[in-house]
Every structure is written in C-alpha cells, then in structure tokens.
Amino acid sequence: MLAIYKKELRSYMTSMAGYVFIAFILLILGIYFTAYNMQYASPDFGFTLSSVTFLFLIITPVLTMRILAEEKKNKTDQLLLTAPVPVWKIVMGKYLSMITIYLIPVFISSLYPFIMGRYGTVSYPMAFTAILGFFFLGCAQIAVGLFLSSVTESQVIAAVLTFGVLFCSHVMDGIESFFSDTALSSMIAFVVISIIIALAVYQMTKDMFLSSAVGLVLVAATIIIYIVKSSVYEGLLQKVLDLFAITNHYDNFVGGILDITGIVYMLSVICIFVFLTIQSIQKRRWS
Amino acid sequence: MIEVRNLVKKYDNHIAVDHLNFTVEKGKIYGFLGPNGAGKSTTMNMITGYIASTEGEILIDGHNILNEPEEAKKKIGYLPEMPPLYQDMTVMEYLRFAAELKSIPREKREENIKGVMSTTKLHDVKNRLIKNLSKGYKQRVGLAQALLGYPEIIILDEPTVGLDPKQIIEIRDLIKSLGKKHTVILSSHILSEVSAVCDYVLIIDHGKLVASDSPENLSKVMSGTNSLELTIKGEQQEIRNALALVENIEDLIYHDSIVEGACDFSVKIRGNQDVRENIFFALAEAKCPILKMQPSNMSLEEVFLKLTDSNYEEGGESDHAGNI
Numbered sequence: 001m002l003a004i005y006k007k008e009l010r011s012y013m014t015s016m017a018g019y020v021f022i023a024f025i026l027l028i029l030g031i032y033f034t035a036y037n038m039q040y041a042s043p044d045f046g047f048t049l050s051s052v053t054f055l056f057l058i059i060t061p062v063l064t065m066r067i068l069a070e071e072k073k074n075k076t077d078q079l080l081l082t083a084p085v086p087v088w089k090i091v092m093g094k095y096l097s098m099i100t101i102y103l104i105p106v107f108i109s110s111l112y113p114f115i116m117g118r119y120g121t122v123s124y125p126m127a128f129t130a131i132l133g134f135f136f137l138g139c140a141q142i143a144v145g146l147f148l149s150s151v152t153e154s155q156v157i158a159a160v161l162t163f164g165v166l167f168c169s170h171v172m173d174g175i176e177s178f179f180s181d182t183a184l185s186s187m188i189a190f191v192v193i194s195i196i197i198a199l200a201v202y203q204m205t206k207d208m209f210l211s212s213a214v215g216l217v218l219v220a221a222t223i224i225i226y227i228v229k230s231s232v233y234e235g236l237l238q239k240v241l242d243l244f245a246i247t248n249h250y251d252n253f254v255g256g257i258l259d260i261t262g263i264v265y266m267l268s269v270i271c272i273f274v275f276l277t278i279q280s281i282q283k284r285r286w287s
Numbered sequence: 288m289i290e291v292r293n294l295v296k297k298y299d300n301h302i303a304v305d306h307l308n309f310t311v312e313k314g315k316i317y318g319f320l321g322p323n324g325a326g327k328s329t330t331m332n333m334i335t336g337y338i339a340s341t342e343g344e345i346l347i348d349g350h351n352i353l354n355e356p357e358e359a360k361k362k363i364g365y366l367p368e369m370p371p372l373y374q375d376m377t378v379m380e381y382l383r384f385a386a387e388l389k390s391i392p393r394e395k396r397e398e399n400i401k402g403v404m405s406t407t408k409l410h411d412v413k414n415r416l417i418k419n420l421s422k423g424y425k426q427r428v429g430l431a432q433a434l435l436g437y438p439e440i441i442i443l444d445e446p447t448v449g450l451d452p453k454q455i456i457e458i459r460d461l462i463k464s465l466g467k468k469h470t471v472i473l474s475s476h477i478l479s480e481v482s483a484v485c486d487y488v489l490i491i492d493h494g495k496l497v498a499s500d501s502p503e504n505l506s507k508v509m510s511g512t513n514s515l516e517l518t519i520k521g522e523q524q525e526i527r528n529a530l531a532l533v534e535n536i537e538d539l540i541y542h543d544s545i546v547e548g549a550c551d552f553s554v555k556i557r558g559n560q561d562v563r564e565n566i567f568f569a570l571a572e573a574k575c576p577i578l579k580m581q582p583s584n585m586s587l588e589e590v591f592l593k594l595t596d597s598n599y600e601e602g603g604e605s606d607h608a609g610n611i
Contacts, residue, residue: 003387007373014375079371079432082335083388084360284338 004080004093005100008067012101021063025105028055033112043122045113046130046254053134053247056141057166061159063101064145067094068277072153081281091146091278098142106135126256133253136266140246141166143273150280172245176238183233187226190237194218288313288440288470289334293343296329296494303329305494306343313439316466318485318502319474320591326494327474328368331444334472335365347440361389364438368445370429374418378409378428381417385432403431406461423454430458434465441465443473447480459484478591490594497594515554515563515582521575523550529573530554533565549578 012018029052036048071077080090113127144165149158168175179185198215205211225232242248246269252259289311296304304326311317319327332338334345336352336359345352347359373381382404386396404410407427412420417428426449433441446462447455462484465471475481481488482502490498490505498505519526523541530539535557542551556562563580570577 003384006387007384010380011373011375074371074374075367075369076371076373078332078337078365078367078369079385080388082337082360082363082365082367083385084357084390085388086357 001085001089001093004085004090005097008094008097009100012063012097017062017066018101021059021101022105024059024062025055026108028052029105029109029112037112037116041120043116043120045116045122045127046133046256049109049130049134050250050254053137053250054170056138056247057163057170060138060141060145060166061162063098064142064149064162065155065159066149067098067146068150068281069153069155069158073155077281087281088278091274091281095143095146095274095277098146099139102138102142103135106131106138109134123256129256129258130253133250133259133262136263137246137250140266140269140273143270143277144169144246147273147277147280150277166246169244169246172241172248176241176245179237179241181235181238183226183230186233186235186237187222187230190222190233191219194222288348289472290346291330291334291343292345294330294333294340294345295342296326296333296338297341303494304333304340307491307494307496309489309496309499311440311470311472313470314466314468315486316462316471316473316484318481318488319472319491320476320478320481320488321474321491322476325491327476327491328444329494330491331365331442331472331474332367335363335442336360337365337367362439364433364435364441366429366433366441366443366446368448370425370432372417372425372428375416377414377416378404378420378431379413381428382431382435386435389436391436399435399437402437403434406434407431408457422449423451426450426454426458430461438469440470440472443471445474445476447475447477455480490591492594514556515566515580517552517554517566517577518544518546518549518579519552519570519575519577520546520549521573525573526550526552526570526575529569529575530566533562533569535560535562546578 012021029048032048032052033045036042036051037045042048068077071080081087110128110131113122113124113131116122116127117124145158145162148161148165149155152158152161179189195215197218198211201214202208202211246266249259249262249265252262291307291309291311294304294307295302307326307330319330321327329338333340334347334352336356339353347362350359350362352359373384376384379400382400383396386400391399404413407430409424409427409431412424417425420428426446430443430446433443443462447458450458459480462471462473466484466486473481473484486501488498488500488502488505489496527539530536530552536554537557538553538555540553540555542553544551554566566580567577
C-alpha cells in the first residue's frame with residue numbers, strides 16, 4: 001500500500017495535475033477570501049468556503065481522472081494486479097495519495113482565519129468546523145471520482161463522467177423541484193425505479209425469470225405500501241434524491257455546527273465509493 | 288509447480304481457452320506455442336491471476352490463484368505482452384517501486400535491484416526516463432521487473448517481440464541461464480525460438496492443447512516417414528529410371544533446381560531404412576553425379592503447421608472466431 005501511495009504522490013508532484021489542482025483551489029478560494037473576508041470584512045469564513053463548493057466540479061476530475069483509467073489504458077494494472085498485493089490496498093493507496101494532495105490546499109486555507117484574526121474578532125471554532133466540513137466534502141467527491149475512473153480506460157470519459165455526476169449532485173435541489181411531492185407522483189417514480197432495477201438485473205444475469213420476479217415483487221411492494229399507507233410517500237422522492245446531493249450535507253458545517261450526521265454521511269459516501277471501486281476492479285477476477 | 292486443471296475462459300460466446308490441462312515441473316523451461324489468438328496470453332493472464340477463469344482451477348505450488356492470491360502471486364514473476372512500465376519514471380525509480388510492491392524486505396531491495404540490473408544489462412540507462420528508452424531496453428526493464436525477488440516461476444509473454452536479432456540472442460541466452468534456477472514459461476509464435484530455448488513445448492490452438500512434448504520428440508514423432516533432399520546432375524527421366532532400381536523408395540517428387548543442368552528431388556523413404564548408399568551407387572552407375580544429399584526431418588515448423596492446420600479443419604466450422 002505504501003509503495004503505491006508513494007508512487008502516486010510522486011507522480012502528482014512530478015506532473016502538472018497535482019499543481020494545477022492545488023493552485024486552482026487556492027486561486028479561487030483566494031479571490032473569494034479577498035472579496036468577502038478582506039474587502040467586505042465579513043468574519044464568516046464558512047460562507048466563503050460554501051461559495052466555492054462549485055470548485056469541486058472542475059477540480060475533482062483533474063485529480064481523479066487518471067488515477068485508475070491511465071493504469072488500465074497503459075496496461076500497467078497488470079503489474080499491480082499480478083503483484084502479491086490485495087486490491088483494497090492498491091485502491092486505498094491511491095485514494096490516500098489523492099487525499100494527501102487535497103490536504104495541502106486545505107491546510108493552507110486553514111491559515112486564512114488567522115489572517116482575518118489580525119483585523120478583528122473571528123470565531124475560530126466556527127471557521128475550523130467549516131474547514132473540517134470542506135475537507136470531508138472534498139474527500140467524498142474525490143471518492144466519487146476514484147470510482148468513475150475505475151469504470152473506464154479513457155481519462156477523458158472519466159473526467160466527463162465525474163463532472164456530470166458531481167454536477168447533478170450539485171444541482172440536486174433544482175432537480176428535486178421538478179417533481180411534485182405528492183404521494184402519487186412519488187409512488188409512480190418508485191414503480192419506474194423498480195422497473196429499472198429489474199432491467200438492470202436482467203442485463204447482469206440474463207435471467208428472464210429472476211429479473212421479472214424481482215421487478216414484480218418490487219412493483220407490488222411499492223403499490224401495496226401506497227394502498228396501505230400512502231402518507232409514507234409524501235415527499236419521499238425528494239428525501240431520496242437529497243441523499244445524492246453531497247454539497248447539501250455541507251450546509252450545517254458552514255453554520256458552525258459540528259454535524260455528526262453530516263460526517264457520517266460523508267464517510268458513508270467515501271466507504272461506498274471506495275468499496276465500489278474495489279469491486280469494479282475485482283470484477284474481472286470473478287467472472 | 289503449476290497445475291492447470293480443466294481451464295476454460297469464455298468471452299461472451301467466444302471460447303478463448305477450452306478445457307486446458309497441463310502441469311509444469313520445477314526447473315524446466317516451457318514453451319507455449321500457438322498462432323495469434325490461440326489463447327496463449329489469456330492462459331498466462333489467468334495463471335498470474337490478472338483475470339479469472341470461467342471454469343477450472345490453477346494451483347501454484349499448491350495455492351489456488353483465486354483463493355490464496357497473495358501466496359500464489361509471490362512465487363511468480365510476470366512479463367506481460369506489453370511491459371507494464373510507467374513512462375514518467377526512471378528505470379531505477381521503477382525498479383524500486385516494483386521491488387517495494389512485491390514486498391521484498393527493505394534491506395535486500397537495493398542488492399536485488401543491482402542483481403537484476405546486471406543480469407539484464409541496464410546499468411547504463413538506470414537514470415533515464417523509461418519513455419525515452421528504445422523498445423529493446425523497455426523490454427529489458429520489463430524483464431528486470433519480472434526477475435525482482437527471484438521468484439520461483441518466471442512467466443514471459445513473447446519476450447523477444449520487437450527486439451533486434453542481437454538482442455533476441457541475448458534475451459534467449461538470458462532465458463536459458465534463468466532456466467537453471469527457475470521454472471520458466473514463455474510464449475511465442477516463433478518456432479525457432481522455442482526449439483532453441485525450451486525443454487518442453489506445449490502447442491495450443493483455438494484454446495486447446497494439441498501437443499506437448501520435448502521439441503526433439505515432437506519432430507521425431509510427427510515426421511513418420513523420413514525423407515531426403517537431393518540435387519542431381521542429369522536428365523529427369525534418366526535419374527528416375529536409375530532411382531527406380533533402389534528399394535524402399537516410397538515417393539519421388541521433382542522440383543526445378545537452381546543449378547543448371549540438374550534436378551532437385553525429394554525422396555520419401557519407407558520405414559526407418561538408410562538407403563543413402565544404395566542411392567549413391569544407383570546414380571553412380573547411371574553416371575549422374577550427386578551434388579547434394581541431405582536428410583530432412585520434419586522441423587518443428589512443419590509439426591506446428593500440421594498440428595494447427597488439422598485442428599483448424601476439424602473445429603473450423605464451429606468456432607472460427609479464434610483466428611480473427
């Protein structure tokens with residue numbers, strides 16, 4: 001694990017990607033910091049951080065697109081996967097190297113509250129809670145990028161996918177408002193989702209019986225629950241979609257709340273996507 | 288050392304490897320031979336644990352490659368078809384990384400790297416970026432990587448592809464010297480290479496094992512009838528008449544000769560008799576001087592073509608896809 005970690009770190013430090021990533025975060029953050037906290041003299045550093053969360057849409061793909069796609073393309077994954085190292089160590093080595101690179105701008109940004117402190121009173125706990133949240137937010141999005149880099153061997157596709165997914169997650173509030181929050185519309189949405197799941201099962205197993213059984217059970221369950229207790233469905237679709245809005249879970253940190261559910265949420269996102277990455281690499285070994 | 292049982296690999300409907308069975312013993316050099324798309328690389332990728340098999344199992348020294356991957360992979364050094372090199376590293380950096388990856392103990396690493404660099408003659412380029420190296424050197428870096436830690440089994444997928452003739456000879460000598468201490472499996476579609484280097488040949492076609500034996504035995508077994516190549520001065524008819532008197536000649540095939548006023552003949556001889564003296568006297572009597580006479584055993588090349596061709600005709604209708 002350490003070998004891969006060091007190798008990735010060196011590769012970020014000897015190529016443009018690492019520097020572009022760090023410099024871009026610092027540049028944009030610096031502009032907002034100067035505008036809000038210096039010019040406008042706002043003591044709220046969390047607000048500055050929350051206004052630059054759009055940054056991750058551009059910057060995450062820069063960091064993550066090559067991490068696994070490049071290995072696959074150059075067939076260097078043959079070296080890694082035939083070495084006596086378990087897959088999870090390979091993935092963790094790579095993920096931790098990206099986190100380390102990301103820690104550099106986070107660390108530098110944690111000096112900003114002290115600069116502000118020279119000119120007035122700043123609530124340090126509030127500022128550092130926001131920075132902690134910002135750190136977790138980045139880690140979660142990098143995990144998403146890591147996974148998407150493992151599903152393709154083209155860096156461009158990995159980057160576009162990552163941007164697309166993170167963008168949808170970023171504007172999830174808007175997407176939620178497309179759907180009405182009545183029980184009926186939620187129920188219909190879940191029926192559609194059940195059918196999609198059944199199709200996915202068919203695609204994976206090519207088993208007509210199994211997939212139609214899964215589909216029927218899911219659809220029946222959805223409809224029965226609707227008939228028995230339709231209030232369950234009110235606003236349910238919105239709640240479910242909200243799970244995909246990673247940035248929304250950062251809001252509490254901005255207000256200075258050390259939000260445990262937020263941290264748990266971010267950690268779950270990280271775990272899920274690291275796990276999915278390991279599975280997507282291991283897939284070829286369990287055909 | 289390596290046991291392969293009933294190995295099958297399917298890609299959708301195409302069968303790349305079809306119920307392959309063989310065992311590899313310690314301290315020998317094995318050659319995988321087959322036309323392009325025969326399933327050589329796929330088999331090697333499965334032995335090294337890069338991809339999974341659809342059916343069957345592979346035991347490396349008693350460890351199943353899928354159930355105990357770490358134990359099994361420790362014993363293998365692998366050079367894939369395309370050497371897995373990081374273009375932005377120097378040779379030294381790359382080998383250090385590979386050594387750490389293979390969890391060679393820290394105190395042994397430097398010594399080990401030095402060792403493999405001198406075996407593969409990489410000292411001159413150790414501080415150069417891999418992307419600036421020539422194909423031959425890249426191949427050697429890949430080979431050095433496979434040798435790191437001196438694993439018991441070394442698997443080389445077409446190790447001499449893209450090298451110049453001098454380098455090919457060097458790599459072959461290297462492989463031969465490796466065969467003294469390690470078990471080596473190499474794949475190739477170049478027959479001279481396999482017959483020059485290997486103790487044992489496994490011929491694969493369409494994912495099936497069509498023959499496995501030592502190169503000498505293969506050419507002996509396959510030749511069946513032995514034959515002679517002759518160049519004789521004189522008229523065709525005259526020579527034919529003279530040779531008609533010699534016993535045990537099964538067939539006489541005439542070829543145009545490059546020598547003026549002479550004929551070339553391939554003479555097939557029944558059984559294991561030596562009729563060279565009889566031919567000499569018969570032609571001497573007819574006053575047709577023999578310019579050249581040499582026995583022609585079937586070369587491995589012909590064995591290979593014969594085996595893969597006949598197999599192709601049998602299985603040709605059902606699965607053409609393997610050759611595309």
